[in-house]
Amino acid sequence: MKYFIATILTKGKKVEHGFYAENKKEAHYLAKIKFSGMILKMAESSPPFKDQLRHFKESLFANIKKRKLKQDSLIASIRQLAVMANAGISIHDSLKEIADATTDKTLQIVLGTLADDINSGHSLSHSARKFSFELGNLSLAMIELGEKTGNMAEALHKLADMLEEIRRNIIKFKKAMAYPRNVMIAMAIAFTVLISYVVPQFKTIFEQLHAELPLPTKILLFLEHLFNTYGLYVVAFIFIFIFTFKYMIDHYRDFRYKWHVFLLHVYLIKNIIMYATLNRFTLVFAELVRAGIPIAEALETSIAMIDSLPLQERLYTVRSTVEKGGTLHNGLAETGLFENMIIQMISAGESSGQLDAMMQKVMEYYKMRFDAIIDGLSEAIEPIMLLMIACMVVLLALGIFLPMWEMGNAVQGRR
Secondary structure (H helix, E strand, C coil), rough: CCCCCEEEEEEEEEEEEEEEEHHHHHHHHHHHHCCEEEEEEEEEEEHHHHHHHHHHHHHHHHHHHHHHCHHHHHHHHHHHHHHHHHHCCHHHHHHHHHHHCCHHHHHHHHHHHHHHHHHCCCHHHEEEHHHHHHCCCCHHHHHHHHHHHHCHHHHHHHHHHHHHHHHHHHHHHHHHHHHHHHHHHHHHHHHHHHHHHEEEHHHHHHHHCCCCCHHHHHHHHHHHHHHHHHHHHHHEEEEEEHHHHHHHHHHHHHHHHHHHHHHHCCCCHHHEEEHHHHHHHHHHHHHHHHHHCCHHHHHHHHCCCCCCCHHHHHHHHHHHHHHCCEEEEHHHHHHHCHHHHHHHHHHHHHCCCCCHHHHHHHHHHHHHHHHHHHHHHHHHHHHHEEEEEEHHHHHHHHHHHHHHHHHHHHHHCCC
């Protein structure tokens, strides 16, 4: 969020008002709603310290209160809304009906607020942007598609299908991660128990040796001292670090951008992010093109729903190329994200006038690649898991037995 100062002419006097907004366009819109009078000037500025403190508190508590909607409840509600919209029931009445019927409190608040905003004259897409955290970028894109095409029921049906697909992928991901996760948790617990209760038993023996201890033993003794003396502080530090890290990602775009760049260089994670992003981008773009939305506008909507900022930035160059009169396949080729085969397919689709059908095939290809990565996730993680387990076992074995061997050799030497 950026801080803007609006200079308003009211009752013959110039008055300055400071407030937060996403951009200058939204700042003008908010100023018209909030303040009476003529807007003379709108300038971005640094907020005063009091406003910084107040905004920090508000965003902090808002971040704590935020709750993701249960996917099952969201998908069921979207399907209900699609059926009711197809039956000719107004969106306002449909939202009210579903909000009253649901038992999910968060969903009830979201749908109730959407209904009230629509009743006040706002569009569904405009109101839904306030709940981007709860609904997700994909839902916002498909709602916008429904409004542009005038067929909200079909857009909502397709949205429910896409959310179901994403949910299935998440379930597959969790199942693939279950075994490695459980093994690593068990090893972490075992390692903590050994460090906290077993290593101290050897500590007194090591102290009696009065000899230079090997490096593995020094590491074990340091960990034992850290866990047993500052254990609670370590746990508190970990929680504070996680909370601070999450707050920085949620509220500082530069920090979030650097984190996303880092993730795109991490083994295995980079492929999951890459193919998940391309799959979702081509999925929404194919639907928009099939619905007859102009390519530049379809790109704008499809790219806006991408979570990875570096990938979003690279794909925005495609929109610039198309707006300047370039072809779609040349714009996609310049990003370096798409394989030559995909570029040739899109080029053929543009030439033949069947871009929507070709984009559908591209989307199916990326879906296949993403599914293959998820299916092979467990096997890909196993070498890392085995390496970590081996390091823990070697550290414990060498840390405990090396001094014992040296002590045994010393005893034999004296004899």
